[in-house]
Amino acid sequence: MATLRDQVAGFGVTFRTMFRKVVTEQYPYDKQPTAPRFHGRHQLNRWPDGLEKCIGCELCAWACPADAIYVEGASNDDAAGERFSPGERYGRVYQINYLRCILCGLCVEACPTRALTMTNEYELADDNRADLIYEKSDLLAPLLPGMEQPPHPMRLGDDEGDYYRGATAPPSTPTAKPAGPAVRGDDA
Template sequence: MADPLGLAGLGVTFKTMFTKPVTEQYPEERTPTAERYHGRHQLNRYADGLERCIGCELCAWACPADAIYVEGADNGDEPGQRFSPGERYGSVYQINYLRCIGCGLCIEACPTRALTMTGVYELADTERVDLIYDKDRLLAPLPAGAEAPPHAMRPGTTAGDYYRGEVDE
């Protein structure tokens, strides 16, 4: 039978009228994001500070929104001129967050796990140009005791040792 007076709706109103409101204290108290949340990207490093990105451009090819731009370059011939353990590294790396849809296909395409997504979700800015993140804003901080690239690989190691995860602290 229909409720011609709308008493069912009034019941909901009265029930919620006397409950305590839920107030979030953002930005002072930030709630943690879900473990699988896709936030801002991060370019990872090895334990000795070398970059994981080998400039293969697979992330850019996988991006359906064309938000990633990568230029690969060759590492130097001398041992102290290496940015990554392989033959190449990403000399230019940009992500345009005006285009990024947060799908994570770039993460799946990366063969060295150089690119991951963090839980950082605050990507608002006042200027559009500031939402194009360059390599310096995307790189993970140096691990404790690591040297900033370019530098040589650890003595006695090969690029394969890095890729297999045998180079750690």
């Protein structure tokens, strides 16, 4: 008797919802915007002159709990004119394995130069496992107008300090302030 009542109750739920308006997402055809702080695909950023911000320190790889990031640093060669970043080193090999990545953002927090950020792009599915291992060329931000493809010499200053401070020209000698009115204390 109890099983018959349970079956009728189950069918009651089905009949009640059968004639309601369908609420579905039309995902592939109508993409809804994500939240502004959504953690999606990673991006390696560039300086305004086109040099890479990544200095090959490998802190992002060490911070990754899923061991999804592989970084191999190399030294910039000023003698040969091959400079990829303003620092002494750059990330020669940079890979993120999205089969392992959990999109937690700990790598972004570990980056000392803010070279690594996360975009709002969430469509990371593919039918080939090898295509889900993103190389440096896949992760680098596109070149904007006014940027030059590395390797090239530094354009924003004489050393990496100018880049990190945001100075667009080498620091100049400080000028003397014009003398203003003297401020007198209580002894007046």
